[in-house]
Amino acid sequence: MAEWRVFPFAHTALKNLFSKPATTGYPFEPAKYPERMRGHVQIKIEDCISCDLCARSCPPGALKVDRAARTWTINRFDCVQCGNCTNVCPKKCLFIVPGYTEPGAQKASETFTRPAPPEQETQQAGGKPVNDASKCVYCTLCAKKCPQDAITVDRAAKSWALDAEKCVGCGICAASCPKKCLTLK
Amino acid sequence: MAKRSIVPFGPQHPVLPEPVHLDLVLEDETVVEAVPSIGFVHRGLEKLVEIKDFKEYVYIAERVCGICSFGHGMGYCQSVEHIMGVEPPRRANYLRTIWMEMSRVHSHLLWLGLLADAMGFESLFMESWRLREKILDMFDLTTGGRVIFSVNCIGGVLKDMDSGMLKAISDTIDEMEKELRPIAEAFLRDYTVGVRLRGLGVLKPEQAILAGAVGPMLRSCGIAYDARKLGYAAYNELEFEPVTASDGDSYARCEVRIQEIYQSFALIRQAISKIPEGPIRVPVKGNPNGEYFMRIEQPRGEAIYYVKANGTKFLDRFRLRTPTTSNIPPMLELMKGCQLADVPLLILTIDPCISCTER
Amino acid sequence: MEYLNTIEPITMEQFLPMVIQFKMDGWRLVQICACRLPEQYELSYSFAKGFDMRTLRLTVGEDEPVSSITQVYPCAFIQENEVAELFGVKIESMENDYHHKLYRIARDTPFKEKG
Numbered sequence: 133m134a135e136w137r138v139f140p141f142a143h144t145a146l147k148n149l150f151s152k153p154a155t156t157g158y159p160f161e162p163a164k165y166p167e168r169m170r171g172h173v174q175i176k177i178e179d180c181i182s183c184d185l186c187a188r189s190c191p192p193g194a195l196k197v198d199r200a201a202r203t204w205t206i207n208r209f210d211c212v213q214c215g216n217c218t219n220v221c222p223k224k225c226l227f228i229v230p231g232y233t234e235p236g237a238q239k240a241s242e243t244f245t246r247p248a249p250p251e252q253e254t255q256q257a258g259g260k261p262v263n264d265a266s267k268c269v270y271c272t273l274c275a276k277k278c279p280q281d282a283i284t285v286d287r288a289a290k291s292w293a294l295d296a297e298k299c300v301g302c303g304i305c306a307a308s309c310p311k312k313c314l315t316l317k
Numbered sequence: 318m319a320k321r322s323i324v325p326f327g328p329q330h331p332v333l334p335e336p337v338h339l340d341l342v343l344e345d346e347t348v349v350e351a352v353p354s355i356g357f358v359h360r361g362l363e364k365l366v367e368i369k370d371f372k373e374y375v376y377i378a379e380r381v382c383g384i385c386s387f388g389h390g391m392g393y394c395q396s397v398e399h400i401m402g403v404e405p406p407r408r409a410n411y412l413r414t415i416w417m418e419m420s421r422v423h424s425h426l427l428w429l430g431l432l433a434d435a436m437g438f439e440s441l442f443m444e445s446w447r448l449r450e451k452i453l454d455m456f457d458l459t460t461g462g463r464v465i466f467s468v469n470c471i472g473g474v475l476k477d478m479d480s481g482m483l484k485a486i487s488d489t490i491d492e493m494e495k496e497l498r499p500i501a502e503a504f505l506r507d508y509t510v511g512v513r514l515r516g517l518g519v520l521k522p523e524q525a526i527l528a529g530a531v532g533p534m535l536r537s538c539g540i541a542y543d544a545r546k547l548g549y550a551a552y553n554e555l556e557f558e559p560v561t562a563s564d565g566d567s568y569a570r571c572e573v574r575i576q577e578i579y580q581s582f583a584l585i586r587q588a589i590s591k592i593p594e595g596p597i598r599v600p601v602k603g604n605p606n607g608e609y610f611m612r613i614e615q616p617r618g619e620a621i622y623y624v625k626a627n628g629t630k631f632l633d634r635f636r637l638r639t640p641t642t643s644n645i646p647p648m649l650e651l652m653k654g655c656q657l658a659d660v661p662l663l664i665l666t667i668d669p670c671i672s673c674t675e676r
Numbered sequence: 677m678e679y680l681n682t683i684e685p686i687t688m689e690q691f692l693p694m695v696i697q698f699k700m701d702g703w704r705l706v707q708i709c710a711c712r713l714p715e716q717y718e719l720s721y722s723f724a725k726g727f728d729m730r731t732l733r734l735t736v737g738e739d740e741p742v743s744s745i746t747q748v749y750p751c752a753f754i755q756e757n758e759v760a761e762l763f764g765v766k767i768e769s770m771e772n773d774y775h776h777k778l779y780r781i782a783r784d785t786p787f788k789e790k791g
Binding site: 135136137138140141143144145148154165166168169170189191212213214215216219228281 | 369370372374376377380440444447450457458460461462465467470475476499500502506507508511602603
């Protein structure tokens, strides 16, 4: 049997009576957020290539990407701040930053439009990769880097195949190719 | 025989914010039988696995519950990793262990607060929750979320902790351990609290086994079963013994949970001192094919994660048996013969999480 | 530290005797899970003793009745009701049968069809 103590809580209660409050006066004092706080998603729209990967892997379906209109739309009221889009983004142009979404009477979405391409666009991204078999050394680097597992390379059979349905045209394969034999068309 | 009457209890009751309904059959003030009725918050999250990519489902799995969210994400990831034969890096295992133990501290402190609140000990309730706030701040610092962490992924974890963060955690738990002592003293030594908890709702060991009790409920009757001893994540490299008590009453359940907070502090310290350097995740290619039952120890008890995969990116079945599902039948056992006024406290001592149970 | 975690396919005749044997040996019921197969169900009953866990795997036809284990393990009633309600598995002579009223859901047997 444990022994009883007289008023074991009295000390704490008295101490609390004469000490500073544990809470902060939030609306009057600014709240402090740590750096990693997941508040809302931000996009660096100039780097976006409209690959659609973020929208496809968004668990609540809060994102919409329109490739033709070059827009990226987020419904901030559906977003759950899981950060999956920032993890899958091949261009790393999405960030999750502190600061909560402002409350609103209606659900509204926010649209970002990519700036128009320069006149002589150097097709860095947007098309599907095509392999120049004469230069390819079958190093499999492109297959390893592909975020969608769309490229199959067989070193023994000297074959390079693209699953066009899976490919989102992010251009990572072309950028990582040591022989520069991949072009996006 | 005294006249019998039926008193409805819940679904909304001041003692807990979650919807559970009980029909209490009373003889005078004594409960003869309790018939539970759940199902107010069924969301069908298990079904979502059929239309969501298995890598995306991690985020849904952890949203099953707001308190054990880290464990749900981890349990799901570990079962898929087991099927795919992926071994997460050692550092990821240690990070998972640290976060898991922090979740346990936060869950148990939440429960202690609720228990104090159920007894009407308001200042003790505030004190417990003030302490809990410190561990939530540590979660905020390391993961960016207070209750939903989104740090698990198949093959490891998404965020690393630098030495500054590990230092901050170990400083915080040192401070918390000091501040927990007077709170624990009030729960375990205060006469009024003792009178309220001792001898209330005694569960015998054989009864507990037959009714399928898990977690602190089972350990409070002297059975040293703790699924952490199975050695998942980094638990096989840490030293600890399951906390048990012998009485099986509400006081014993409270005692087990308080001792487990101290044990979690010790485990976090061990993990911080042993954490190896290295990568935090391994790349995962391909789709799972197979099935596995994963057991992990959540703050509320053993949880089962069953994953059945068919080689595509959509799983066939994901089943989550939460600790509360198992703890409801023993809770009904406890209620037979108790007083009506003790019912709220008895419901609370199993640490129920109804939205977990219904998924 | 390897503990038992096996899945054992069994037939309907073996099922109840094995469950009774488990109870006599002091195993506890861990979980009951149903899974949909084409025109069939796969039922898994897990039992544990200490750190060992064994799962009995029963495959039943869509309309084939399964006897309840609530007579042996009364605590099985929540999970058996869940299986009956979400999947439409025909479980017979259940104690505490909720008759598809455990969950307040709009559709009958929502887990029975895919998608």
